[in-house]
Amino acid sequence: MRKGVGMAVTSRDVARLAGVSQPTVSRALRDDPRVSEATKRSVREAADLLGYVPSDAGRALSSGRTHRIGLLVTDLENQFYAQIIAPVHLELERMGYQLMLHTETADNETVAERLIANGLDGVILATTTVDSIAPLRLRDRGLPFVYFNRTASFVDADATVVAPAAGFGQAAARAVSLGHRHIGAVLGPSNTSTAQSREIALRAALAQHGLALDPQNVRRGPFDTHSGDEATTSLLAQDSPPTLIFCGNDVVAYGALNAARRAGVSVPEDVSIIGFDDLPAASWPIIELSTIAYDFAEMAREAARLVTHRIEQADAPIAHIEFETAFIERRTLAAAAARV
Amino acid sequence: MRKGVGMAVTSRDVARLAGVSQPTVSRALRDDPRVSEATKRSVREAADLLGYVPSDAGRALSSGRTHRIGLLVTDLENQFYAQIIAPVHLELERMGYQLMLHTETADNETVAERLIANGLDGVILATTTVDSIAPLRLRDRGLPFVYFNRTASFVDADATVVAPAAGFGQAAARAVSLGHRHIGAVLGPSNTSTAQSREIALRAALAQHGLALDPQNVRRGPFDTHSGDEATTSLLAQDSPPTLIFCGNDVVAYGALNAARRAGVSVPEDVSIIGFDDLPAASWPIIELSTIAYDFAEMAREAARLVTHRIEQADAPIAHIEFETAFIERRTLAAAAARV
DNA sequence: TGCCATTATGCTTTCGTATGCACAACGGGT
DNA sequence: ACCCGTTGTGCATACGAAAGCATAATGGCA
Numbered sequence: 001m002r003k004g005v006g007m008a009v010t011s012r013d014v015a016r017l018a019g020v021s022q023p024t025v026s027r028a029l030r031d032d033p034r035v036s037e038a039t040k041r042s043v044r045e046a047a048d049l050l051g052y053v054p055s056d057a058g059r060a061l062s063s064g065r066t067h068r069i070g071l072l073v074t075d076l077e078n079q080f081y082a083q084i085i086a087p088v089h090l091e092l093e094r095m096g097y098q099l100m101l102h103t104e105t106a107d108n109e110t111v112a113e114r115l116i117a118n119g120l121d122g123v124i125l126a127t128t129t130v131d132s133i134a135p136l137r138l139r140d141r142g143l144p145f146v147y148f149n150r151t152a153s154f155v156d157a158d159a160t161v162v163a164p165a166a167g168f169g170q171a172a173a174r175a176v177s178l179g180h181r182h183i184g185a186v187l188g189p190s191n192t193s194t195a196q197s198r199e200i201a202l203r204a205a206l207a208q209h210g211l212a213l214d215p216q217n218v219r220r221g222p223f224d225t226h227s228g229d230e231a232t233t234s235l236l237a238q239d240s241p242p243t244l245i246f247c248g249n250d251v252v253a254y255g256a257l258n259a260a261r262r263a264g265v266s267v268p269e270d271v272s273i274i275g276f277d278d279l280p281a282a283s284w285p286i287i288e289l290s291t292i293a294y295d296f297a298e299m300a301r302e303a304a305r306l307v308t309h310r311i312e313q314a315d316a317p318i319a320h321i322e323f324e325t326a327f328i329e330r331r332t333l334a335a336a337a338a339r340v
Numbered sequence: 341m342r343k344g345v346g347m348a349v350t351s352r353d354v355a356r357l358a359g360v361s362q363p364t365v366s367r368a369l370r371d372d373p374r375v376s377e378a379t380k381r382s383v384r385e386a387a388d389l390l391g392y393v394p395s396d397a398g399r400a401l402s403s404g405r406t407h408r409i410g411l412l413v414t415d416l417e418n419q420f421y422a423q424i425i426a427p428v429h430l431e432l433e434r435m436g437y438q439l440m441l442h443t444e445t446a447d448n449e450t451v452a453e454r455l456i457a458n459g460l461d462g463v464i465l466a467t468t469t470v471d472s473i474a475p476l477r478l479r480d481r482g483l484p485f486v487y488f489n490r491t492a493s494f495v496d497a498d499a500t501v502v503a504p505a506a507g508f509g510q511a512a513a514r515a516v517s518l519g520h521r522h523i524g525a526v527l528g529p530s531n532t533s534t535a536q537s538r539e540i541a542l543r544a545a546l547a548q549h550g551l552a553l554d555p556q557n558v559r560r561g562p563f564d565t566h567s568g569d570e571a572t573t574s575l576l577a578q579d580s581p582p583t584l585i586f587c588g589n590d591v592v593a594y595g596a597l598n599a600a601r602r603a604g605v606s607v608p609e610d611v612s613i614i615g616f617d618d619l620p621a622a623s624w625p626i627i628e629l630s631t632i633a634y635d636f637a638e639m640a641r642e643a644a645r646l647v648t649h650r651i652e653q654a655d656a657p658i659a660h661i662e663f664e665t666a667f668i669e670r671r672t673l674a675a676a677a678a679r680v
Numbered sequence: 681t682g683c684c685a686t687t688a689t690g691c692t693t694t695c696g697t698a699t700g701c702a703c704a705a706c707g708g709g710t
Numbered sequence: 711a712c713c714c715g716t717t718g719t720g721c722a723t724a725c726g727a728a729a730g731c732a733t734a735a736t737g738g739c740a
Contacts, residue, residue, distance in 0.1 A: 010726055021690045026727055036688060053481075056459030057400035058726030061695045066397065076429065077620070082422035089416065089443060098458060101441050103429060118438060119396030141393075225624075254624065261625040280417070284565075284594065285601040286627070350696055361720050366697055376718060398696030401725045 009050045018046035029054070060119060067097050069307055070120045072111065072134075074104045074127040078224060079251055079279055080296075084126065084148070087297040091304035097121070112137030122307040128152045129191040144310040148303040151193045158306040160299045160321045162194070164201040164276070167292030167325030168246075171274055172205035174329060175244055179336035180272065184217030184242030186231040186252050195220075195248060198276065202246055217242045221252075228255025229262075236263050236271065243271060243336040250275035250282050253289055257332070268334035278328055288331035294323045349390045358386035369394070400459060407437050409647055410460045412451065412474075414444045414467040418564060419591055419619050420636075424466065424488070427637040431644035437461070452477030462647040468492045469531040484650040488643040491533045498646040500639045500661045502534070504541040504616070507632030507665030508586075511614055512545035514669060515584055519676035520612065524557030524582030526571040526592055535560075535588060538616065542586055557582045561592075568595025569602075576603050576611065583611060583676040590615035590622050593629055597672070608674035618668055628671035634663045 011025040018025065020039060028035045028043035035043075046052075060066045069092055073081045089099045100120065104111050104127060112134040115123055123138060123145040135155040138145045147159035175183065185202060188195030206212060217235060221227035228247055232255065235241055247253035253275030260267050267273055275282060278293035302321055309316060351365040358365065360379060368375045368383035375383075386392075400406045409432055413421045429439045440460065444451050444467060452474040455463055463478060463485040475495040478485045487499035515523065525542060528535030546552060559575060561567035568587055572595065575581055587593035593615030600607050607613055615622060618633035642661055649656060 008726090011728095012726080022726085023691080023728070024689060026729090027689090030728090034688065039688080051481075053453070053457050055401070055726050056457065057397050057406065058695095059728075060397035061395070061401050061697090062726075062728040064695075076426035077423060079419070079422070082419070083417060085441070086416035086443075089441060093443075099441055101425070101429060101439055103426070103433075113393065117393050117396065141391075225620075254621075254626075258625040280565075281594075285598040286594075348696090351698095352696080362696085363698070363721080364719060366699090367719090370698090374718065379718080395696050398725095399698075401695085401727090402697040402699080404725075 008055065009052045011052070011054065013050055014043065014047045014052045017050060018043045066119045066121050068100050068118075068120050069097050069304070070100045070102050070115050070118065070123040072102045072104060072115065072123060072125050072127060075224065076101075076103060079281070080223070080249060080277055081126065083279060083296060084300045087300040088124065088148075088304050091301040092308070095304070095308050097304075097308060112141075116141050116143055122146075122311045124148050124303050124307055125152075126150070126303075128193075129189070130193055130196070131191055144307060144314065146303050146306045146310065148300065149194060156318060158310055158319050160303045160306065160323065162197070162294050162299070162325060163322040164198045164292065164325050165204065167276075167294070167327050168198070168201040168205040169208070170327035171246070171290075171292060172202075172209060172211075174327065175272070175274075175333065176209045176211070178272075178334065180244040181211065181336065182217070182240070182242045183211060183213060183244045183246065184235050185213055185219070185246045186228055186235070186248055186256060187218065187220045188223045188248035188252070190220060192223075195223075198248065214242075217245075223249050223252060225251050225255040225258070228252030229259045230255070232256040232259035233263060236260065236265055241271065244333070245271060245273055247273065247275050250277040250279045250289060250291055253291065253332075254281070254287075257287070257289070268332050270337055272334055272336070273332040274327075282328075283330070290330045290333035291328055292325050293328045294325045296323075299323050348395065349392045351392070351394065353390055354383065354386045354392045357390060358383045406459045406461050408440050408458075408460050409437050409644070410440045410442050410455050410458065410463040412442045412444060412455065412463060412465050412467065415564065416441075416443060419621070420563070420589065420617055421466065423619060423636060424640045427640040428464065428644050431641040432648070435644070435648050437644075437648060452481075456481050456483055462486075462651045464488050464643050464647055465492075466490070466643075468533075469529070470533055470536070471531055484647060484654065486643050486646045486650065488640065489534060496658055498650055498659050500643045500646065500663065502537070502634050502639070502665060503662040504538045504632065504665050505544065507616075507634070507667050508538070508541040508545040509548070510667035511586075511630075511632060512542070512549060512551075514667065515612070515614075515673065516549045516551070518612075518674065520584040521551065521676065522557070522580070522582045523551060523553060523584045523586065524575050525553055525559070525586045526568055526575070526588055526596060527558065527560045528563045528588035528592070530560060532563075535563075538588065554582075563589050563592060565591050565595040565598070568592030569599045570595070572596040572599035573603060576600065576605055581611065584673070585611060585613055587613065587615050590617040590619045590629060590631055593631065593672075594621070594627070597627070597629070608672050610677055612674055612676070613672040622668075623670070630670045630673035631668055632665050633668045634665045636663075639663050 012022045015022045015025045025043050028040045092099050125145055126148040128150045130153045132152045135152045139155050151159050187199050219231035221231055245256055247256050253273050256273050265271055275289050275291035278291045281287055282289040282291050352362045355362040355365045365383050368380045432439050465485055466488040468490045470493045472492045475492045479495050491499050527539050559571035561571055585596055587596050593613050596613050605611055615629050615631035618631045621627055622629040622631050
C-alpha cells in the first residue's frame with residue numbers, strides 16, 4: 001500500500017496534533033501508567049478529533065498477538081454448533097478476543113495449515129475426530145488450542161467434555177420402569193470421542209438392568225438430522241422394532257421423529273425417542289423431546305476461558321473439565337407398547 | 341514480541357536456506373512471473389523444509405489488505421442466520437477471504453467502531469435496522485460494505501434483498517380459495533426493511549382479493565420463536581381469532597405452532613399458519629410448515645460476491661439484487677374453519 | 681545549593697512482508 | 711564486437727504500533 005487518498009489516520013498523525021511522539025500516543029491510548037493524565041487527555045482528544053483507530057495489523061506485527069481465536073467446526077447448519085457459537089463469541093469478546101470461524105472441509109490435511117496461516121492466538125477444536133492429526137500440527141507449531149466436547153487421541157490438551165453416565169443412568173432406569181426391554185440406538189460416528197463415550201455409558205446403564213443393545217437395533221451415522229431419519233426408518237422397518245430408541249444427539253432425534261411420522265408410527269405410543277443435548281427446540285410444545293441435558297452454553301464459555309488462559313499462561317497444568325448430565329423426561333418417552 | 345523460543349520461521353529464514361534474498365522468497369511463493377522456475381522450485385523446497393507459513397500480520401501491514409470480511413448479525417441462535425453463515429463462509433473462502441463473525445450488542449454506537457478497528461477489508465451487514473447509523477460510519481471510513489437481506493435508509497450500497505410480492509400473491513390467492521377471510525399477521529420489527537416490505541406485500545396481496553388485515557389481528561415483535569409464540573397466544577385468545585396467520589418468518593412461525601399446540605388449537609384444522617424463508621425444518625414431517633421460499637443460500641453467496649467485488653473495484657456501480665419468492669404449500673395451510 | 685530518585689517523554693529499532701527501483705547477466709541482431 | 715532489450719534478482723524502504731533504553735524535567739532532602 002503506497003499512500004492512497006483514503007489513507008487511514010495513524011498514531012503518528014495523532015502525535016503530531018497532540019504535540020507528542022508516536023510512542024507516547026501508543027502508550028497514552030493503552031492507558032500506560034507511565035504517561036501523565038494531562039498528556040493522556042490531550043492525546044485522547046487529538047485521537048477523537050482525527051477519528052483515529054489503531055491498526056490491527058500494526059499492533060499484531062509489533063506485539064505478536066492478534067487477539068483472534070479460531071473456532072473449528074464442520075457443519076455450521078447443525079443446530080448444536082449454532083448454539084455453541086454465540087456463547088463462545090460473547091465470552092471471548094468479554095475477554096478482549098475476537099472469534100474467527102473456520103470450517104473443516106474435505107481435505108483434512110490442510111486444516112491445521114489454514115489455522116496456522118491465519119495469525120490466530122489460539123484455537124478451539126469443536127469437531128475433532130479421535131484420529132485427527134490437526135492437534136499434532138498445532139502442537140508442533142506451538143499454537144495453543146483446546147478441545148471442545150470432542151477430544152483426539154494423539155495429543156493431550158485442555159478440554160471441556162460431557163460426562164454422559166449420570167444422564168444415561170437416569171434415562172435407562174426410567175425406561176426400564178416404563179417396561180422398555182427392546183431398546184435401539186442411533187449412535188454417532190465411531191471416530192468421535194463423544195459417540196464412543198455415549199455408547200459406553202448407554203451400554204453400561206442398560207447392563208445395570210440386565211439389558212443389552214441387540215446389534216440388529218443399532219445404527220451408526222453422522223450427527224445430523226438426515227442420518228437420524230435414515231437410521232430410524234431402517235430400525236422401524238424391521239419385523240420387531242425396538243420400543244425405545246436412544247439417539248446420538250437431539251439433531252439426530254429430530255430425524256428419528258421425522259422418520260416415525262413419515263412411517264406412520266406414533267411417538268410415544270408406538271416408539272419412544274430419547275435425544276442428547278437438550279437443544280432449545282427439544283422443549284418446544286410441537287416437539288417435546290425427552291433428552292439428556294447438560295449446560296452446553298457454559299461448556300462453550302469454559303472452552304473460551306481455557307484457551308485464553310492457555311495463551312496467557314503457556315505452562316499452566318492441562319485441565320480436563322467435565323460437565324454433568326441429567327435426564328429430562330418429556331412427551332417422547334412413554335410406556336412400552338405391548339409387542340406383537 | 342522480542343525473540344521468543346518458538347519464534348516462527350520467516351521469509352528471511354527461507355531466503356537464507358534457499359540462497360536468495362527475502363523479496364525473492366516473497367515473489368516466488370506468490371508465483372510472481374518474474375521469478376524463474378528453478379528459483380521458485382528451490383524456494384518452495386526450502387519453505388517446505390522449514391515449515392514456513394507467511395505471517396498474516398506482516399502481509400496485512402505491507403499490502404494493506406487482510407482478506408478478512410466481517411459478517412454482522414445480532415442473534416446467532418436464530419436458525420436463519422445459522423443458515424446464512426455457512427454459504428457466506430464457503431463463498432468467501434472460495435474467493436480467498438476469511439469470515440469474521442461480529443455480533444451487534446446493546447450499544448449500537450460502537451458496532452461500526454469495532455468493525456473498523458478489526459482490520460477488515462469489507463463488511464456484510466445482515467441485521468441492519470432502517471435507522472442504523474453503522475452504514476454512515478462505514479462509508480465515512482471508506483470501509484466497503486453490502487447489505488444482506490435488510491437495508492438502511494441513510495446510505496445506499498450494494499444489497500441483496502428479497503422481493504416478497506410474488507410469494508405473498510400466490511399465498512393470498514390460495515388462502516382465499518380455501519375460504520380464509522379473517523386473516524392475522526405476526527409481523528417483524530417495524531424498523532427493519534424486511535418487516536416493512538413484507539407487510540406492504542402482504543397487504544397488497546390481500547387487497548387484490550378485497551381483504552384487509554384487521555388491526556386487532558396484527559401483532560409485531562422481534563423475528564424470533566419466543567415472540568411468535570407470545571403474539572400467537574394473544575391472537576388466539578381473542579373472541580373470534582383469525583383462521584389464518586401470516587408470520588414474519590419461519591422462526592416466528594415455529595413459535596406460532598408452539599402457541600397453538602399449547603392452547604389446544606389444532607393446526608391446520610382450527611388455524612392455518614404460513615411462514616417466510618423456508619428453512620430446512622419447515623419441510624420436516626413433524627413440522628410441514630407452509631411458507632414463502634426464496635434461495636437464501638444463493639442470496640448469501642451473492643452478498644459475499646458483492647462485497648469482494650466492491651473491495652476489488654471501489655467505483656463499480658451500486659448493485660441491488662432481488663431474489664424472487666414463491667409460495668410453498670404444506671400441511672399447516674388448509675380450508676378455513678367455519679366461524680362460530 | 682547540589683545531588684539523587686522519580687516521573688514523563690522521546691529516540692530508535694523491531695516485527696515480517698511487499699514493492700519500486702536499480703542492476704547484473706544473458707542473448708540476439710547487426 | 712557492440713548495443714540494447716529482456717529476464718531474473720537484490721537493495722532499500724514502507725507499512726503502523728510497541729518496547730527497550732536513554733534522557734529531560736521535576737521534586738525532595740540533606
